[in-house]
Amino acid sequence: xxxxxxxxxxxxxxxxxxxxxxxxxxxxxxxxxxxxxxxxxxxxxxxxxxxxxxxxxxxxxxxxxxxxxxxxxxxxxxxxxxxxxxxxxxxxxxxxxxxxxxxxxxxxxxxxxxxxxxxxxxxxxxxxxxxxxxxxxxxxxxxxxxxxxxxxxxxxxxxxxxxxxxxxxxxxxxxxxxxxxxxxxxxxxxxxxxxxxxxxxxxxxxxxxxxxxxxxxxxxxxxxxxxxxxxxxxxxxxxxxxxxxxxxxxxxxxxxxxxxxxxxxxxxxxxxxxxxxxxxxxxxxxxxxxxxxxxxxxxxxxxxxxxxxxxxxxxxxxxxxxxxxxxxxxxxxxxxxxxxxxxxxxxxxxxxxxxxxxxxxxxxxxxxxxxxxxxxxxxxxxxxxxxxxxxx
Numbered sequence: 001x002x003x004x005x006x007x008x009x010x011x012x013x014x015x016x017x018x019x020x021x022x023x024x025x026x027x028x029x030x031x032x033x034x035x036x037x038x039x040x041x042x043x044x045x046x047x048x049x050x051x052x053x054x055x056x057x058x059x060x061x062x063x064x065x066x067x068x069x070x071x072x073x074x075x076x077x078x079x080x081x082x083x084x085x086x087x088x089x090x091x092x093x094x095x096x097x098x099x100x101x102x103x104x105x106x107x108x109x110x111x112x113x114x115x116x117x118x119x120x121x122x123x124x125x126x127x128x129x130x131x132x133x134x135x136x137x138x139x140x141x142x143x144x145x146x147x148x149x150x151x152x153x154x155x156x157x158x159x160x161x162x163x164x165x166x167x168x169x170x171x172x173x174x175x176x177x178x179x180x181x182x183x184x185x186x187x188x189x190x191x192x193x194x195x196x197x198x199x200x201x202x203x204x205x206x207x208x209x210x211x212x213x214x215x216x217x218x219x220x221x222x223x224x225x226x227x228x229x230x231x232x233x234x235x236x237x238x239x240x241x242x243x244x245x246x247x248x249x250x251x252x253x254x255x256x257x258x259x260x261x262x263x264x265x266x267x268x269x270x271x272x273x274x275x276x277x278x279x280x281x282x283x284x285x286x287x288x289x290x291x292x293x294x295x296x297x298x299x300x301x302x303x304x305x306x307x308x309x310x311x312x313x314x315x316x317x318x319x320x321x322x323x324x325x326x327x328x329x330x331x332x333x334x335x336x337x338x339x340x341x342x343x344x345x346x347x348x349x350x351x352x353x354x355x356x357x358x359x360x361x362x363x364x365x366x367x368x369x370x371x372x373x374x375x376x377x378x379x380x381x382x383x384x385x386x387x388x389x390x391x392x
Contacts, residue, residue: 033191034179035126039133040172041115042251043143046258047151048109049160053084056105056157060150062086081107088113088146094138103150109159110255111151113143123194126173127203134171134201134233166265168258170334171233172250173198174243184226187237188215199230217333221322229333245323253330260339263304267346270300301350304343 056062062084088101097117104112119126133139144167155161181187188195196206196214206214218228225238227246236246331337 033122033181034120035123035175036120036177037118037173037175039117039119039129040174040247041117041133041139041143042168042170042172042254043113043115043139043147044168044170044251044254044258045111045113045144045147046109046162046166046262047111047147048158048162050109050158051084051105051107051111051154052157052159053081053105053107056084056154059154059157060084060086083107083112086150091142093117101146103146104251105154106255108255108259110258111147112251112255113146114251115139115143123191127194127197130171130173130198130233131201131203140167140169166258166261168254168261169232170250170254171201172247173233173235174240174247175235175237176240176243178237183223184220184237185223187226188218195228195235199228199233199235201233217329219326219329227326227329229330231333231335234330246326249323249327250330253327253334253336256331257334257336257339260336260343263343264339264346266300267304267343267350271346271350301347304347 084105086103086105088103090098090100092098099115099117101113101115104114106112119129144165147165151158151161178187178191181190192215193205193211196211197203199214200206200210214230215228217230218226220226225242226236227238228235229250234246234250236243238246
């Protein structure tokens with residue numbers, strides 16, 4: 001639920017909108033500017049229909065996440081059911097980078113493995129690392145192994161585990177400090193090309209049109225923070241406390257995308273299975289089988305509707321319109337809204353198919369009832385005829 005009460009942050013939206021996007025290749029001075037922050041790698045898996053978080057907390061001895069998202073206004077953005085967080089042991093990548101990690105369990109059946117790598121250097125190494133990591137499969141191999149190991153232990157808390165997992169990955173380049181930069185407008189005007197390259201995961205400088213397209217998906221609250229959101233990665237320039245909100249909302253949006261992909265595949269399989277039922281049910285007796293098919297389809301509709309609402313309501317926005325707008329931007333860029341429309345359309349198609357199957361069943365039942373009445377009348381007439389013949 002998003003409260004529509006006016007928020008002063010609406011008046012501060014896009015403080016950097018009027019900042020011109022730079023053209024051309026950056027100078028060596030720009031590329032040598034020191035950048036400090038960290039890279040967050042999010043790998044999410046849809047593992048089951050539901051996770052009993054209280055039971056899971058007892059199994060792994062880890063409490064649910066008790067804090068809310070927005071530290072500046074903690075009562076405004078919060079989880080409906082706080083996920084359970086478990087710390088992971090530090091490890092090293094093949095390139096020697098040291099990573100910290102955690103695994104997060106959501107009640108609607110999504111597990112998120114998060115790796116964090118500190119970074120300090122100039123823009124060029126960051127651009128190169130972004131290009132290598134976004135298209136690399138090492139994080140996926142590590143995360144899937146960790147998730148399988150952890151969920152083997154947590155299996156008693158899983159409801160209806162899936163044999164095949166859908167997955168999503170997302171990268172967040174969290175910048176805490178940039179040498180000589182104190183405002184988001186200055187950051188965009190000086191380092192717009194590098195930001196666009198980092199978000200796209202490209203080493204070669206982008207064209208002006210592509211750079212503009214990337215940088216248009218940005219949002220700011222104060223003059224010294226910035227979030228640029230792409231379809232598979234985002235760059236966040238903020239304090240650690242402020243960046244935490246963007247991180248949580250981006251993670252939540254990706255978990256929603258994962259759930260909607262699952263529902264889309266589920267509805268596609270179910271519709272494909274039952275599409276042939278009406279044609280097979282044109283016969284009188286065959287129509288009676290449609291009742292069972294219609295009941296199963298209706299059960300799937302109810303389950304998908306319930307699970308979709310649970311995922312949609314996992315985070316509450318209570319008057320925090322900036323966080324709500326940041327979530328909508330992320331949801332739009334990564335494809336949540338597109339998949340939500342697909343699921344809605346397939347739900348509507350399934351409802352129409354369900355009504356058609358029920359109508360076919362009712363027609364078949366009415367025909368059988370009419371036939372039974374005719375048979376009874378014939379039997380009565382035959383009995384009456386034989387009775388009169390015997391009397392004569």
